[in-house]
Amino acid sequence: MMEKIKKLILDTVAEAVIEEKQKLTVTVEPKKLHLLVQTLRDNKTHSFDYLVNLTGVDRGEELGVDYLLCSSADLSKEVVLKTGTSDRENPLLYSITDLFETAHFNEREVFALLGIRFINNPDMRKFFLNADWVGYPLRKDYDPNPELNPVSIESKDMVDIAPRILETSDGKLVEEFVNIFEDDDYIINIGPQHPSTHGVMHFRTSLDGEIVKKIDVHSGYIHRGIEKLSESLTYPQILHFTDRLDYLSANINRHALCMCVEKAIDIEVPERAQYIRVIMDELTRIDSHLLAWSAMTHDLGATTAFIYGMREREIILDIFDKTCGGRLIINQNVIGGVMFDIYADFQKDVKAFIPYMRKKLIEYDRFFSHNVIALGRTQGVGFMSKDEAISYAVTGPAGRASDWSCDIRKHIPYSLYNQVEFKEILRKEGDAYARYLNRLDEIEESLHIIEQLIDNIPQGDFCAKTKAIIKLPEGEYYERVEAAKGEFGVFIESRGDKFPYRLKFRSPSMALVSAMPLICQGEKIADLIGIGGSMDYVIPDIDR
């Protein structure tokens, strides 16, 4: 199969450089990239139609972008494409937004952080940073002097004009400005300080009566520069950032980074640690889904339901608390295993929780899932088709509600997931109600996974011995896991140092938000909040 893909690549772009690294890596020049991506996406036999990750890297001599593509039918078929430009003054690359919608926000992110502009991207504004930000933070020669970018408390007007660069048919580049909204559009701001946007999201929404015409997403109100900070910290130090990305999948995110480092330096994680990790991961997933459930019901006006969800969540938090002293952010995983062993009554507490939670799931079903108001506000609302889900890279319960089998635990089983039995919940409806039901069903599946593991936790060490200073050998490392909101990924480029050269987190929530303008179009403004609740995104995960 690999040979066929190689042949396909070489047939399309003869001068492509193919290397066998952790993944099949292909380097092409910028002009050929679009053609190659299109061929890989559109061919019938090995279709690479899911853009997992788009990472901008300052390679020193050149500014480049790495694309991780994989097949939506089999997520374990992966190929990495690389391209770059040596022009640091005015770096230009070609956009693939017309092939993958998810590339849009990612390219805008790369522009804000590395200064690379993408030809043919319809909207080349900076994504996280203000338009007047001086310098490009992820470049190695970035000047961090705070005087260049002083803190300003002056409110500025929003400018709804986007610059873009287009290539005309005769190969000329034209720079132009376009209006995001039409002149007589009625525009309201939803967010950034709004209780129902699930964080500091800012939707500039144009309305036609109470119908949503268009949403313009503004992000970066919690952009903390985690990727830049990581470049000057050692791997064990970086671990604590992962918990603060998507704080509801804290343990799962941390698991991803730990696994990435462990695979790179060949550390064997003790069996006991694996069991503890997976059980804690699944508890985290239940915790996250419960919060999503509570928040969504609250968004739809059911305050009582919110209190119920939070009540069950408290029991999981108590288990976390007793294990390692943390409630929300538990700092449990470390490179080589887990930081603390489980406490004496851990199994008893978890086993008591499983039947309790099952009983409560029935209760949730009884009083919300069939409620007339809930049905009216979620059924058929915020529809997303399977092709749209793939193009926007919407994974997790939301992607599976559109009938896309995208569970990393099934496709690329990591840790113990190939030893446990569980169902991947798929629904065909693709609406807010399907996403809502998917979460409740996944809680049941998580309980089932825990049930299989809880009695079999083997004796032994809970953490492997590691060197005092962890250095990753030169190379590029990817790790993908299934977080509660979707696929979470870690990409590390190491140059043999104890710090990463470039570290990038693939955020599931960014894909979820990028689909919001699509699925909210034509819906009522009141339903926008409910759709947001059904997507369940976490903003610090997007902004990083």
Added chain:
Amino acid sequence: MELKDIHIKGIPTEDFKDNEYLENYIKELEANGVNVILSKVDELINWGRSNSVWPLIYATSCCGIEFMSAAAAHHDIARFGMEVTRNSPRQADLMIVAGTIVHKMAPLIKRVYDQMAEPKYVLAMGACAISGGPFVNSYHVIKGVDEIIPVDVYVPGCPPRPESLFYGLMQLQRKIKVEQFLGHKQR
């Protein structure tokens, strides 16, 4: 002058930290003498004010989730009369800054603060709001919300547990209780 009785139900005054700060604060407030009648009315008003603080949750990140836990049944913020979370700054007395504040957010938090009606208070919840926390070296993070708006109470933690938040809220109630409301210059 001895410490005015700043009574919080169930917890004796000695159990609180930073009592010295409050004593100094009272001295400062009473430097020009106290009107006996007005101060009694003050006490009544402050009793009411301190037991119905309506918070505005400026939740940007993880701490916001811990606030949700604090507001839910298990910890129940309603015990302190604070369950009426307001989403409009014009109706709120207290702004709980829960999470990191970054450059892009700075003008907005200032604007929301300016829209709140006096008397208003700010509680900085968590390491990020206090000092920038783990992200203090970042190019885009503001090193403490007190660079932008005045802060009354700091609650450390990453994120703080609901219990620590309640301790901070009780400290705020104590502060409100000693304030002079009528016939005096407010803060």
